[in-house]
Amino acid sequence: MRKFWIVLLSLGLIMAFAMPAWSADAKFSGSYYVVGYHESNHSLKDDAARKTDASFKGETANFFAQRLRIQPEFKIKEGLTLVTRFDALEKKWGDQTWSPSASYDVTNRISTGVANVRTQENIEWERAYVDFTTGIGRFLVGYQNFMAWGTSFADTHITRPGIKYLLPIGDLTIVAAWEKVGEGSSTGTGTGQKNLFSEHDYNIYDLGVMGKFKGGEWGVLVLHAHNTLTDDAGMATGPAAAVG
16 A cells, blocks of 8 residues: 555655646647659760660669658746657658568568668657756757758758757847767776777867848858767877857
8 A cells, every 4th residue: 555655655756756748838830841863874984885874774763752840838937948859751752772572661660670770760759958048148958959050051951969058148139059979988898098098079169250230141051079988098189160
């Protein structure tokens, strides 16, 4: 009987802590696309040359690909939001290269999983971070978008764990961030020297400023990379800069 009341009390506490989240305002956005490709003779060789070169005989490709992306955002209270994002069925139609048999891909989607299954073909939770505003600035903490800066031209969007800090000052905004690219010192095991050092990881530190002017915006971002994942003897560092 005592165990029953302990379990019941535990459930009550869980319910009590979960209740504020249930009252959150939820917003869903996303996208879905299907794209088709047709590729023929991309080497631009004539028929005679292609017939004598076995590597170019099958250079025609036709396939369809798709991706479903959903971004749920939960506004817990004013200034506090939980942002998530997942992709589903991001793949070529009928692709079965990961499958252990030659059957259609759908028939092999067993609930227990299969060897070498591609995560992105099922559901891949890509982002989860909190966005909260305080009296000293705005913070974004968790798996979020990094590397994108300035205009969308030639931008690269990479999801990484890290912390962003934004401080608005008039028309300016100070930006500081820490990106955790790789972590190799959490186990502390192995025979190599790099497995004995706590600096066996890869971090990127960002510092920048953004501003507005009539008809546009400007910004400068400087990145400092500190990579010791493959460095046994010492530390490897390197600066980089981006202007947007």
